[in-house]
Amino acid sequence: MKTNLTIFCCLLLALWLPGDLKAQEPLDKYIAEAISNNLGLKQQDFALQKSLYALKEAKGLFLPEVEFNTSYVTSGGGRKIEIPIGDLLNPVYSTLNNLTNSSRFPQVKNVSQAFNPTNYYDAKLHTTMPLYNAEVIYNSRIKKEQISYQQAQLSVYKRELVKQVKLGYYGYQQSLQSLKILENGLLLANENLRINQSMVKNGKAIRTVVSRAENEVAGLQAQLGDAKATSLNAAAYFNFLLNRPLDAAIEADFQQPLVKDTTAGGQREELAAMASATQLNELSLRMTKSNMLPKLSTFLDLGSQGDFIKVNGETPYYLFGVTLSWNIFSGNRNNNKIQQAQLxxxxxxxxxxxxxxxxxxEVLTAKNRLEAANQAFSAAQSQVSLSEQYFKDQQRLYKEGQALYLELLDAQTRLINDQQKQSIAYLNVQTRQTELERANASYQY
Known part of the structure; x- marks a missing residue:
């Protein structure tokens, strides 16, 4: 019994021995893997790439736009215009024929010309280019600022992912520690059962103590089953964050919470995102105001038009022009848009x-919570030391016949509960450290 207790205490001591800096290496490796593989982070990166292409699209509005247009038209009927060429020329031609005693000047007919073209084509390259358009200028600036906003959002998600990976890793470690505590507690319960069976056999105890010891073993086995399920769920969640198979193996390191300087951090990415969003609203306001400014553009058409499939020296043409557009009045719609943008x-x-x-x-709250968690963990360590000594004393007295089995059982239960509380307090310190690190944005990628 003494040997088992010694082994039990050594195992518990090994769980809480301080770790060196190498203990962070597996966690840092997992963080890097999460940043590389996490699906949510990939979605944020896709949004950033989309913003980059949107900026390129906005810059394209400054360049000429060239398109090829062609049309073929034929018609019949419809409105016509009568041109009395015969009525005008035939009297003159008749007089000339009489004077010259010849028929050199034939009679002509009146002309009836339809308004719609017949058998007509028009093919051209139509080129347009803005010379001055304030809305195009501000649209490009907005797209550029959206990239900064999306980059800040990506950094926010990345830092939050680091926090979740750390919490998931610490939670998985705590589940392993809880398993170890219950397994060691089960060893003690089985040892107590063996001792009670021996004492009953030798007539030093009654059968009731054996039944009570068997019930204690069964209860610890049930707790151990629940703890295993909790550990599997914690491992699955951690692997989910890393986009790995849910049953992938996880390298765990047990260590005391590392005392880090989490007070010195960088600027929170949330502030950068909000500043960028404010700048977007400022640019949007300027773009709305620019609607009152004139818009100047130019165009050039190079093409050919005439009867269908007829191309000669007369069919090619060009058409060049400059257009100026200025919105003078629009029912105060733009002024109302400006008021909305200002708000x-x-x-x-x-x-x-x-x-x-x-x-x-958030920073102040995280500091206070970390201080309280450290105090609770120190108290839990002291309580475990007292429980271990109390269990040893009760075990010795029980062997000597000076203590009841219920007192020994109470000491054992208290020891296991205090060890579990210490494990939870240890996890709480790690959680509060991670929260303070997140609040200060002090983790370096």
Whole structure:
């Protein structure tokens, strides 16, 4: 019995021995793997790439646009215009024929010309290019700022992913520690059952203590089954974050919470995203105001037109022009849009101030929670030491016949519960450290 208890205590001590810096290597490796493989992060990266192509699309609006247009038209009937050429020329031609005593000037007929063209084609290259359009300029700036916003959003998701990976890893480690505690507790319960069976056999105890010991073994076996299921679920969630098979093996390291300087951090990516969103609202307001400015563009047509399948020196043509468009009045629609954009900009500034205050509160809260978690963990360590000594004392007294089995069982249960509380307190410290690291944006990729 003494040998088993010694082994049990050594195993528990091994769980809480301080680790060196190498203990972070598996976790850092898993974080890098998550950043590389996480599906949610890939979706954010796709959105960033989409913003890059949107900027290229906006820059394309400054370049000429060339398109080929062709049409063929034929018609029959419809409105016509009568041209009295015969009525005008035939009297003159008749007089000339009489004077010259010849028929050199024949009679002509009146002409009836339809308005719609018949057997007519028009093929051309139509080129347009903006010379000045403020909306195009601000649209390009907005697309460029959207890239900055999407980059900030990507960084926010990446940092949140690091937090979730750490919490998932620590949760899985805690589940393994809980398993180890229950397995060692089951060893003690089986040893107590063996001792009670021996004492009953030798007439030093009654059968009731054996039944109670068997019930204790069965209870610990049930807890162990639940703990195994919890550990499997924790491993599956961690592998899900890394986009790996849910049953993939995980390398675990047990260590004391590393004392890190998590007070010095960088700028929160949320603030960068909010600043970028505010800038987008500012540019949107300017673009709305630019609707009152004139728009200047030019165009050039190079083509050929005439009777179908007839191309000669007369059919080619060009048409060049410059257009100026200026919105003078639109029922105050643009002024109302400007008012809406100004309100959105004010709302963005207010939201930015609110986010700054919320992040400051988050840092302060995280510090206080970490301090409380460290104190709770220290108290849990002390309580485990007391429970271990109390269990040893009760075990010795029980062997000497000076303590009841219920007292020994109570000491054993208290020891297992305190060890579980220590494991949870240890996880809580790691969680609070991760939250403070996230609040300060101090993790370096």
């Amino acid at each position: 959105e900009l004010r709302s963005a500034h207010t939201q930015l101030e609110q986010v700054e205050q919320q992040l400051q509160m």
